[in-house]
Amino acid sequence: MMPEATRSDDAPATSDGPLLTDRDGEVAILTLNRAAARNSLSESLVDALAAAFETITPDRTVKAIVLTGAPPAFCAGHDLREMTEARSAGDRGRAYFERIFAKCSTVMQAIVACPKPVIASVEGIATAAGCQLVATCDLAVAGESARFATPGVNIGLFCSTPMVALTRNVSPKHAMEMLLTGDMVSAGRAEQIGLINKVVATGDAMDSAMALARQIAAKSPLTVRTGKKTFYRQREMPLAEAYAYTARIMTENMLARDAEEGIGAFLDKRTPQWTGE
Known part of the structure; x- marks a missing residue:
């Protein structure tokens, strides 16, 4: 569950928009906030994530970051409806596709480049670019009912950019199995293959991620x-x-x-x- 946040006057929590930002002491909390779309990565959400990391990265008062999703999912990947709408353009969507994949890749690199540890708190599904987000974070905690997949192969779109983060977390054969079958992977299996650090009871991922964040925030x-x-x-x-x-x-x-x-x-x-x- 979400801890009650303590906020400084110069860093209030936002209550709407595609991304919620909050503070609990030295921990910044980012919540993907498109619950009706299973927190899929629309261009506006990707832009909001980029802006958030641009702000947090130099902030010396933030010692750790927890990234989560508004229930019932963590993130279902790219927004396929938005992508489909882009096909109506004269270039069949090429400019949009190039832009959204470049922006998403920039956000993933910003997470890695951020000097503060970024911890994913996962409940529900984390698929395609959502699985990429989990793999990109430095640490990840998941509720036992969470599920992970790179299912692009099932719809004719190989998860090539998610593959970059995935192959830097799990062994080649496990990564290839996820990428070639598109099958859902349980939280327990995700822990076994190194995609996440820890499985906790469903609903407890946020508490566990926050405890980990506070432990790290106490270090130099x-x-x-x-x-x-x-x-x-x-x-x-x-x-x-x-x-x-x-x-x-x-x-x-x-x-x-x-x-x-x-x-x-x-x-x-x-x-x-x-x-x-």
């Missing part, structure tokens, strides 16, 4: 920021290059004030006081 923001950036960069490097790069990062990290404070606090058996430097 410098350390978390450094770790997330380094994780994604080294993953694409050859082994020797990755070790050389991470050794440089660890050296710089050791020289940071927060590392000095954290190690000192550990040795002194006291709680560290983070400055983010």
Whole structure:
């Protein structure tokens, strides 16, 4: 269930529109808000997500982000009705298709580039680009009745852009099975193959995601920021290059004030006081 939020005067929650934004202490909460359309990614929703991450990314008061969907779904992927309407244009929708896929890809990259951990809280279905969203988030918690799929193959549209995030989370054969069959995957199976971190009772995903967000928010923001950036960069490097790069990062990290404070606090058996430097 949604926790009661505490809001600062300069960051009020929005109550309408395709995306709701809220705050609970140091955690930002983004809620896909197209329940009647199962929170499908219309162009307006994609634009709202892009704007939200543009605002949150530099905000030092936000330490973690939880992304969820208004019940009953997390996200059913792209808005197929909007896509079909675009076919009436003289170019049969080409300009719209190019624009929406580029915008969606930009949002996915913004989530990865955001220095704050992004945690998906999933209830209901997460399909196609919705599954892509889950795979793109740094962490994901799902209710046991949640379901995941990349079902484009069933309607003649291979889930090529969702494949990018999916193949960076699960093994090649599991990814290919999802992409080639389009079958729904249970929350338990999604956890087994590495698409999500944890399965909880239906209805408890938000509470669990918020607990995880608060736990991470209590860490040094410098350390978390450094770790997330380094994780994604080294993953694409050859082994020797990755070790050389991470050794440089660890050296710089050791020289940071927060590392000095954290190690000192550990040795002194006291709680560290983070400055983010």
